[in-house]
Amino acid sequence: MPIRAALFDFDGTLADSFVAITASTNHVRQLYGLPALAEDTVRSYVGLGLTNLMENLVPNAPPAAAVAAYRDHHPSVMAAGTRLFPGVLPTLEELHARGIRLAVCSNKRTEFTKALVRDLKLGHLFDEILGPDDVGIPKPDPAMLVEAMRRLGVPAAETVYVGDMVIDVEVAKAAGVPGWVVLGGASSREDLEAARPDHLLKEFTEIAKLIPS
Template identity: 40%
Template sequence: MSPAYAAAVFDLDGTLLDSYAAIHDCLNHVLVAFGSPPVAPEETRRMVGHGLDALLRQALGEERRVRAVALFRERYAVVGPGKTTLMPWADEVTDALSRSGIPMAVASNKPAEFSRQLLDELGVLHRFSAVAGPGDGIPPKPEPEMVFRLVRALGVLPAEALMAGDMDVDVETARRAGLPVAVVPGGSCSRDELARARPDHLLEDLRGLLPLFGIPVRGG
């Protein structure tokens, strides 16, 4: 089984981590603080994926965005780790890739410090060579700059790195950055929505990544 790719760039929320409960908690905390009604979990899932600024601009408008972001970040630092878990097969797949010497990075629209904190709390941060998020001149996905920087850090060409995500925005980001892309339904986009985005690989779950790196899938 020969590998098709030499490195992996992962999205975070919905791909490696299930942090919807934490995001939902923080979003409603902010909404209530501004006197707005809370939203249902399903609505939160539909709103996420484009970064914190976009989420709170959509929820509360541009005039209240800056204060809302600050409140969200304060709350997330407290509740984020306790309300975040690994997605199914994320531990096993990233462990197998790491043991096989596949360099990996994370490209998330979550602030990078939160991403590192959560990955560390869940015991998998050491598997990733780099973790990036918006800020310090890096715009959120689907702008490709974040991915460009990660690919350079991994020491591979864009065509040699596979991007793995769970949303149509991940497909768009990969296309702009010149990377092939695999997607797994993670909660924000249905399988049909992902198929319409025309990824290179539409997987049933994260285990489908392993054969693309020449690693056999073991167990069920």
């Protein structure tokens, strides 16, 4: 069956937002008397939701308080610390022009993702933007992808999900859709290969070639 919808992770897939994530994480760590961490260290913990990130990287803080402090700080660094990966804009524009329904399924809070999509001039390309606050649970639970397909009105047999991490392969399998992953995000090539995605992409632009006109 033809692909009529493409769902995308955000951090590490569409955009490099690790500078902003690291800045907010280190802000919270400083509040709780912990030294700053390097971006590579923070990057390795991104992807399983903010609560998980705070529990791992600010272990001496009450998780709810750490999450609140992160969210209070993040708008101050979010736009300046996030940039699109090469090839993302023209690829999304091409898919949109073909009539492919597009959605973001991110473990980032929905209001943050919507703001970034707007700031990055992508708002006209996406039909839906979802986060864990829309379904009550983060990925790798498939609820977010299932809800995105419901909103788009496209079944799993005609949908693909694109991410950059092992959990993106896991959530795609759980949702019953093909899982494609792009190199350059939070997971290594070796880990991604071991997860056995349906496609492992060197560049984002390969997506347009894999979805027939």
